[in-house]
Amino acid sequence: MIRAIAVIGTGLxxxxxxxxxxxxGVTVFLSDRDPLAARTAAALGAGxxxxxxxxxxxxxxxxxxxxxxxxxAEQQARGLAHCxxxxxxxxxxxxxxxxxxxxxxxxxxxxxxxAGRERSGPLAARAELFEGRPWALTPSPLTxxxxxxxxxxxxxxxxxxPVVTQSASHDEAxxxxxxxxxxxxxxxxxxxxxxxxxxxxxxGQGLRDVTRIAAxxxxxxxxxxxxxxxxxAGVVREVHADLSRLVAALDVLSxxxxxxxxxxxxxxxxLLDRGVAGLAGIRPGGPGGPAGCSRVRVAVADRAGELxxxxxxxxxxxxxxxxxxxxxxGPGRLSVxxxxxxxxxxxLTAALVAEGWDAxxxxxxxAEAYEEGPVRPAxxx
Amino acid sequence: MIRAIAVIGTGLxxxxxxxxxxxxGVTVFLSDRDPLAARTAAALGAGxxxxxxxxxxxxxxxxxxxxxxxxxAEQQARGLAHCxxxxxxxxxxxxxxxxxxxxxxxxxxxxxxxAGRERSGPLAARAELFEGRPWALTPSPLTxxxxxxxxxxxxxxxxxxPVVTQSASHDEAxxxxxxxxxxxxxxxxxxxxxxxxxxxxxxGQGLRDVTRIAAxxxxxxxxxxxxxxxxxAGVVREVHADLSRLVAALDVLSxxxxxxxxxxxxxxxxLLDRGVAGLAGIRPGGPGGPAGCSRVRVAVADRAGELxxxxxxxxxxxxxxxxxxxxxxGPGRLSVxxxxxxxxxxxLTAALVAEGWDAxxxxxxxAEAYEEGPVRPAxxx
Numbered sequence: 025m026i027r028a029i030a031v032i033g034t035g036l037x038x039x040x041x042x043x044x045x046x047x048x049g050v051t052v053f054l055s056d057r058d059p060l061a062a063r064t065a066a067a068l069g070a071g072x073x074x075x076x077x078x079x080x081x082x083x084x085x086x087x088x089x090x091x092x093x094x095x096x097a098e099q100q101a102r103g104l105a106h107c108x109x110x111x112x113x114x115x116x117x118x119x120x121x122x123x124x125x126x127x128x129x130x131x132x133x134x135x136x137x138x139a140g141r142e143r144s145g146p147l148a149a150r151a152e153l154f155e156g157r158p159w160a161l162t163p164s165p166l167t168x169x170x171x172x173x174x175x176x177x178x179x180x181x182x183x184x185x186p187v188v189t190q191s192a193s194h195d196e197a198x199x200x201x202x203x204x205x206x207x208x209x210x211x212x213x214x215x216x217x218x219x220x221x222x223x224x225x226x227x228g229q230g231l232r233d234v235t236r237i238a239a240x241x242x243x244x245x246x247x248x249x250x251x252x253x254x255x256x257a258g259v260v261r262e263v264h265a266d267l268s269r270l271v272a273a274l275d276v277l278s279x280x281x282x283x284x285x286x287x288x289x290x291x292x293x294x295l296l297d298r299g300v301a302g303l304a305g306i307r308p309g310g311p312g313g314p315a316g317c318s319r320v321r322v323a324v325a326d327r328a329g330e331l332x333x334x335x336x337x338x339x340x341x342x343x344x345x346x347x348x349x350x351x352x353x354g355p356g357r358l359s360v361x362x363x364x365x366x367x368x369x370x371x372l373t374a375a376l377v378a379e380g381w382d383a384x385x386x387x388x389x390x391a392e393a394y395e396e397g398p399v400r401p402a403x404x405x
Numbered sequence: 406m407i408r409a410i411a412v413i414g415t416g417l418x419x420x421x422x423x424x425x426x427x428x429x430g431v432t433v434f435l436s437d438r439d440p441l442a443a444r445t446a447a448a449l450g451a452g453x454x455x456x457x458x459x460x461x462x463x464x465x466x467x468x469x470x471x472x473x474x475x476x477x478a479e480q481q482a483r484g485l486a487h488c489x490x491x492x493x494x495x496x497x498x499x500x501x502x503x504x505x506x507x508x509x510x511x512x513x514x515x516x517x518x519x520a521g522r523e524r525s526g527p528l529a530a531r532a533e534l535f536e537g538r539p540w541a542l543t544p545s546p547l548t549x550x551x552x553x554x555x556x557x558x559x560x561x562x563x564x565x566x567p568v569v570t571q572s573a574s575h576d577e578a579x580x581x582x583x584x585x586x587x588x589x590x591x592x593x594x595x596x597x598x599x600x601x602x603x604x605x606x607x608x609g610q611g612l613r614d615v616t617r618i619a620a621x622x623x624x625x626x627x628x629x630x631x632x633x634x635x636x637x638a639g640v641v642r643e644v645h646a647d648l649s650r651l652v653a654a655l656d657v658l659s660x661x662x663x664x665x666x667x668x669x670x671x672x673x674x675x676l677l678d679r680g681v682a683g684l685a686g687i688r689p690g691g692p693g694g695p696a697g698c699s700r701v702r703v704a705v706a707d708r709a710g711e712l713x714x715x716x717x718x719x720x721x722x723x724x725x726x727x728x729x730x731x732x733x734x735g736p737g738r739l740s741v742x743x744x745x746x747x748x749x750x751x752x753l754t755a756a757l758v759a760e761g762w763d764a765x766x767x768x769x770x771x772a773e774a775y776e777e778g779p780v781r782p783a784x785x786x
Contacts, residue, residue: 060739064731067705067712067739138609147716147729158607187606197604200596205615207651208593210680211644212586217683218643223578224686225568226539228519232687233614234586239684242677249673253658262599263592264645264652270588271645277634292630296623299591302598303620306608324448331448335528348528350445358441358448 026050026177028080030104032095033057034065036141037111038086039149042070044182047151053080065146079103082174084135085110088244089251093121100127107168109135109175113198114251115162115191123164133171134162134191136198137184142239152183159184162191199255206245207260209238266295318369320362323353323382334360334381341375342368361386407431407558409461411485413476414438415446417522418492419467420530423451425563428532434461446527460484463555465516466491469625470632474502481508488549490516490556494579495632496543496572504545514552515543515572517579518565523620533564540565543572580636587626588641590619647676699750701743704734704763715741715762722756723749 028051031042035056042052042065052071056062062073083105085095089112096108096118108131110118115134122132139157141148159179163172172188179186189197213235216224249256269291276288320343324330331350339345347363364372369385376383409432412423416437423433423446433452437443443454464486466476470493477489477499489512491499496515503513520538522529540560544553553569560567570578594616597605630637650672657669701724705711712731720726728744745753750766757764 060731060733063707063733063739064712066709067707069709069713072709138607140609140611143727147726147731157609160607193601193603194607196601197607200600200604201608201612204596205593205612207676208589209611209615210677211647211651212589213681213683214647214676214679215581215585215640215643215683216686217679219581219640220574220577222574223581226519226541226575226578227582227687228521228538230521230590230618231582231586233617234590235680235684235687236614237611238677238680239688240677242674242681245677246670246674249655250658250670253655257652257655257659259596259600260648260652260655262596264648266592266595267641267645267648270592271638271641274630274634274638274641277631278638289627289631293623293627295588295595296591296619296621296626298595298598299616299619300594300623302594302596303616305597305605306613306616307620326444326448328447328450328453331445332450345528346524350441350528352441352444358444 026081026174026181028053028076029178030055030076030080030083030099031065031071031086032083032099033086034061034070034146035086036144036146036148037137037139037153038084039065039068039070039146040139040151040153041084041086041111041137041178041182043068043149043151044154045178046071048181050181051080061146065149068146068149070146070149076104080105082107082109082178084178085112088112088247089114089117090247092118093125096122096132097125097127100131106131107171107174108132109161109171109178111135111137112251113202113248115160115194117251119162119164119191123166129164129166130168131171132164133167133175134160134164134194135175135179136160136162136194137179137182138198138202139184140240142237144241144244154179155183157184158187160194161186161188162194163188164191195252195255196258199252199259203249203252203256204259204263206237206240207249207256208263209235213238270295318364318366319386320364320369320372320376320383321386322360322362322376322384324358324360326356326358331358331360334376337376337379337381338362338372341372343372407462407555407562409434409457410559411436411457411461411464411480412446412452412467413464413480414467415442415451415527416467417525417527417529418518418520418534419465420446420449420451420527421520421532421534422465422467422492422518422559422563424449424530424532425535426559427452429562431562432461442527446530449527449530451527451530457485461486463488463490463559465559466493469493469628470495470498471628473499474506477503477513478506478508481512487512488552488555489513490542490552490559492516492518493632494583494629496541496575498632500543500545500572504547510545510547511549512552513545514548514556515541515545515575516556516560517541517543517575518560518563519579519583520565521621523618525622525625535560536564538565539568541575542567542569543575544569545572576633576636577639580633580640584630584633584637585640585644587618587621588630588637589644590616594619651676699745699747700767701745701750701753701757701764702767703741703743703757703765705739705741707737707739712739712741715757718757718760718762719743719753722753724753 030053031038053076054062054071092110137159176186273288273291276284343362351359353359411434412419434457435443435452473491518540557567654669654672657665724743730742732740734740
């Protein structure tokens with residue numbers, strides 16, 4: 025069991041790890057190349073700033089990706105800890121430098137808690153930052169079972185979910201899910217400075233969401249992107265190819281030549297369609313997800329107020345307001361269909377019948393739902 | 406005063422307008438080319454589906470941008486209403502077709518309530534959708550004062566903030582703040598389908614936020630983007646130029662040639678810096694915003710627990726937890742500085758002194774704050 029750790033680098037992530045470990049009774053030794061950062065973390069309750077008298081169980085190197093290798097070599101030479109891990113967002117580069125530079129590569133395992141905030145520094149730290157989040161662990165061929173076990177224990181202590189994977193798979197995955205999204209947010213946000221005066225008074229939540237992560241520290245992000253340049257470049261090149269096609273399509277749609285418009289429109293709608301399809305992978309609970317393949321059908325008069333009454337009753341009984349379709353059931357009648365998880369269908373039907381609705385579950389819906397594809401709102405304008 | 410309106414097109418926006426107007430006692434006549442959509446809206450309480458016997462005060466054309474002109478001409482020929490507006494996200498095209506096709510261009514004013522959801526159709530409608538949101542009104546040179554007044558009244562009825570502007574300014578602004586963000590969200594989301602297996606298990610809130618709006622209906626968004634193609638193309642070309650430079654920089658950073666790395670890194674960090682700068686325009690309350698140019702300084706011992714106690718007291722007294730810096734104040738002492746709105750400085754100081762802290766406001770801070778630029782967390786690692 026981990027009793028003592030050292031955290032090197034008391035920024036957002038290092039201090040959050042230290043706070044989480046301290047709360048679980050672990051003794052934490054803090055250091056930072058900026059002594060004020062370490063003192064601030066200590067004053068927050070993250071640990072103590074004096075060095076450990078004997079080697080700690082695990083040292084957490086919370087420094088930028090390009091620094092992990094050098095700090096690892098330096099601290100192993102000093103004998104700071106029995107085992108070492110890091111928290112950098114890139115894993116191939118630290119592993120490679122560990123294997124080539126570190127006195128003892130077997131005591132090191134790469135780590136990456138997948139959590140963050142736009143703010144940096146110890147004052148932004150939170151003990152709860154990692155709760156329920158994946159924490160990637162990327163053992164090298166030389167990593168010892170003890171090093172992997174201790175890093176995994178730290179991740180669990182912090183409330184995270186350890187995910188063991190290879191450093192190269194990790195870097196490819198985060199290029200797609202974190203690094204390229206950051207660049208696209210920055211590309212969009214960069215346009216806001218030079219835009220027409222007053223344009224941003226029309227800024228809504230959509231724009232704020234698209235650009236939110238662009239607020240991250242440019243120095244740290246430059247380091248991350250540089251360290252993962254090959255994987256990032258691969259995804260960015262694909263985005264660039266799509267964008268080049270889009271520029272050509274928009275030029276056609278802006279111009280006077282009606283002949284090419286249909287093709288240009290297809291290019292643009294194809295991109296929008298692929299975007300909708302891509303979202304399915306990161307919205308498992310969304311419409312059409314595997315959780316909802318049973319249906320409950322309710323007959324309702326199309327009088328004002330009937331539909332809100334039915335919908336609120338159904339939501340109270342556990343139905344998802346986003347998985348509802350309405351169909352014509354003859355003059356004055358509508359048929360409302362709820363897509364629900366199979367385990368919910370009986371309960372929803374019973375609850376609605378108890379409230380006086382003409383509700384019934386539908387049979388053999390598994391096959392039907394899968395054949396038809398996602399259940400979507402049928403009513404569109 | 407508006408007593409009766411007609412809503413043509415009972416999708417998300419049309420039905421939300423109808424719900425909001427109905428709640429304020431306005432008689433609403435609903436229609437849609439899909440009768441089921443109109444009946445669904447009526448069953449939600451948005452109005453009635455029979456046509457008005459006499460012309461209504463205002464007709465709201467809630468149809469896609471490319472359809473506004475034709476629907477306007479058709480309904481004016483029928484004499485549906487005294488005045489007409491629309492809710493399309495693009496304003497030049499509807500205005501142009503109104504001026505060239507409509508029997509009476511003076512009774513039409515362009516409108517665009519700046520609100521939406523990813524879901525479409527009447528079931529997604531909310532009476533509160535427009536509350537506090539800007540509602541652009543774009544009178545043409547021929548628009549009558551009555552038409553503008555009635556459209557403005559509808560916007561206020563719906564709880565929105567009317568903003569009168571020219572159609573061309575509107576279209577340039579929304580290209581930047583809405584249409585191009587949508588395309589970038591789609592470009593990112595489109596990459597998620599073809600990515601490495603299992604990559605999306607590392608998807609976090611950042612990716613979800615960047616891609617959220619890509620869930621919008623591709624048919625409707627294709628129509629919007631096509632209708633605003635010239636303005637969208639202008640912004641997209643600039644994004645494309647930045648992205649082309651970025652691809653080149655990432656290629657250098659992925660390759661073996663160390664000579665060009667510094668320049669490539671500068672290109673990338675410059676983009677990240679411009680992104681951070683661009684966000685200032687849409688985050689007026691963020692660090693460095695004009696609201697916070699007074700400072701309160703508090704001396705605190707750097708013992709564990711002191712800092713959280715001070716921070717929570719300050720936040721209770723109205724300080725912003727994101728506008729805090731820590732400085733060294735000699736051995737065992739830290740100096741914590743809060744950036745606050747001038748009107749808050751006295752109250753914060755008094756509240757902290759009352760809790761026993763050594764707190765004081767700082768003098769002549771206006772000029773100093775503006776000279777120094779944004780107040781940011783000083784402690785970074």
